[in-house]
Amino acid sequence: MKVVGAITDIREQINTLKSEGKKVAFVPTMGALHAGHISLIDVAKKHADIVVVSIFVNPTQFGPNEDFDKYPRTTENDLDKCKVNGVDIVFLPTTEIMYGTGERYFSIEIKELNEHLDGGSRPGFFQGITLVVNKLFNIVRPHYAVFGQKDYQQYRILQKMVEEFNHEVELVMAPIVREKDGLAMSSRNAYLSDGERQKAPFVYQTLLSIKENIQNGEDNLKLLLQHKRDELEAKGFKNDYLNVFALEKMWPAKELKKGNTYLLAIAVYLGKTRLIDNILFEI
Ligand code: AMP
Numbered sequence: 001m002k003v004v005g006a007i008t009d010i011r012e013q014i015n016t017l018k019s020e021g022k023k024v025a026f027v028p029t030m031g032a033l034h035a036g037h038i039s040l041i042d043v044a045k046k047h048a049d050i051v052v053v054s055i056f057v058n059p060t061q062f063g064p065n066e067d068f069d070k071y072p073r074t075t076e077n078d079l080d081k082c083k084v085n086g087v088d089i090v091f092l093p094t095t096e097i098m099y100g101t102g103e104r105y106f107s108i109e110i111k112e113l114n115e116h117l118d119g120g121s122r123p124g125f126f127q128g129i130t131l132v133v134n135k136l137f138n139i140v141r142p143h144y145a146v147f148g149q150k151d152y153q154q155y156r157i158l159q160k161m162v163e164e165f166n167h168e169v170e171l172v173m174a175p176i177v178r179e180k181d182g183l184a185m186s187s188r189n190a191y192l193s194d195g196e197r198q199k200a201p202f203v204y205q206t207l208l209s210i211k212e213n214i215q216n217g218e219d220n221l222k223l224l225l226q227h228k229r230d231e232l233e234a235k236g237f238k239n240d241y242l243n244v245f246a247l248e249k250m251w252p253a254k255e256l257k258k259g260n261t262y263l264l265a266i267a268v269y270l271g272k273t274r275l276i277d278n279i280l281f282e283i
Contacts, residue, residue, distance in 0.1 A: 001083045003090045007139050010091050014052070014140060023048035026142035026169075028133060031055040032072035032187035033081045036177040040146045041085050043174045047144045053082050054091040054136055056098060061128030072190050091140065098135060107131070110157060112249045117153045117265055118276070119250070121240050129154060130161050137167050146172045150184055152263055152278050153250055176277070178204065184277045191273040200270060202235055203277050206242070207264055211281045214244075214256065221256065232268060240267035240274070256283050 004010045014024060025048035027040045033055075044051045055078055062068035075092070082090050108130045113119065119126050137145070147155050155173050162169055177185050182204035183197075192200060206228050218224050221244060229239050245263045246253045253262055265278035 001079075001087055001090065003079060003092055005092055005094065005097065007093070007097060010052075010089065010139060011141075013089060014050075014142075017050050018141075022050050023144070024050045024052060024140070024142045025144040025146060025172075026136070026140050027051065027053045027146050028136050029053060029055055030057045030071065030187065031078045032074050032190065033078045034177075034185045034187065034189075036148060036150065036185040038081065038085050039177045040148060040174050041082070041087060043172060044144065044146045045086060047146075047172060048142075050088045051086065052089045052091060052140055052142060053087045054093075054140070056091075056093055056132070056136075058098075058128060058132040059095060060099070060131055061125050063122055063124060066122075067188075067191075072187055091136075098132065108134070108161075112251070113153070113157050113160060116243075116245065116250055116252060117241060118151075118267065119153060119157075121267060126154070126157050130157065133158055134161070134165065134167075137162075137169055142169055144170050144172055146174055148174050148176065149278070149280070150176045150186070150276070152265065152280070156247070156250055182208075184275075186275070188273055188275070192270065196270045196273065199235060199237075200275060202232070202237070203266060203268060203275055206232060207266060207277060207279050210244075210264055211279055214283060215281070221253075236270070238269040240269065242266045242268075258283055 025044035027044050029037050041051055057071050059068055079090060107127055110126050114126050159171055162171060179185060181201040183200045210228055213224055225242055229242050232239055244253045245265060247261060247263060261280055261282045263278055263280055267274060267276045
């Protein structure tokens with residue numbers, strides 16, 4: 001496994017591999033790798049000959065009051081995991097390599113897809129993500145790039161970005177990997193105290209119970225969601241959003257139509273930790 005920091009080096013290595021006819025799949029991450037990330041690496045392997053993982057805690061996607069400074073950084077451990085799991089190249093740039101030191105002259109405006117969910121709650125978040133993924137795609141120029149359903153809105157926004165900016169990459173979405181008790185794996189789960197960790201599976205249980213209620217014919221969606229939000233608050237969670245979203249624009253669904261697929265998505269705070277989760281379901 002090669003660990004590369006410089007843009008010219010990774011370009012050269014990937015150009016050589018491509019000239020040998022190799023297909024390249026790319027998994028962008030912020031490190032603190034867990035089984036969710038490893039599952040993306042496995043999906044990448046199925047699509048291509050060469051798997052490239054980037055590890056970069058991207059400052060531009062963190063708001064001023066968010067956890068950039070204390071975001072877990074476990075590089076040595078991450079590199080071991082990449083090696084054991086058959087990654088070919090790790091791109092490990094510094095912030096200076098990615099962004100230089102000077103001011104920036106461009107930002108990407110994202111329209112409707114950015115209004116709700118994390119786009120609505122975290123101003124600037126998806127501008128930071130589209131910026132860094134644009135740069136990473138231009139640096140790595142992969143045939144495939146794998147992203148998790150865990151960040152479904154991210155996937156939708158990047159799908160549109162690839163389309164509108166004519167990136168020559170095919171995006172692949174991988175399912176959410178969960179702990180045994182249902183909690184979606186996340187690097188941020190490391191922030192949870194023991195007590196919080198015990199409560200955390202209630203997030204996924206809530207999603208499953210809403211889905212079941214809807215599929216069993218509950219037609220007052222507004223009331224059902226309000227009841228579930230109250231339940232979460234009573235258990236000590238602080239709601240950010242809990243709603244059913246139509247996939248096209250990622251807007252809250254006003255009514256659910258038979259035969260359609262929707263995203264049921266949640267973001268809550270447990271203490272200081274922000275947890276997100278979602279399920280896709282057909283009605
Ligand atoms: P992050 O390091 O949190 O930026 O995530 C890197 C990639 O891993 C993103 O495409 C995430 O959607 C994906 N990911 C994070 N957690 C999970 C999970 N539990 N299951 C599957 N993919 C995940």
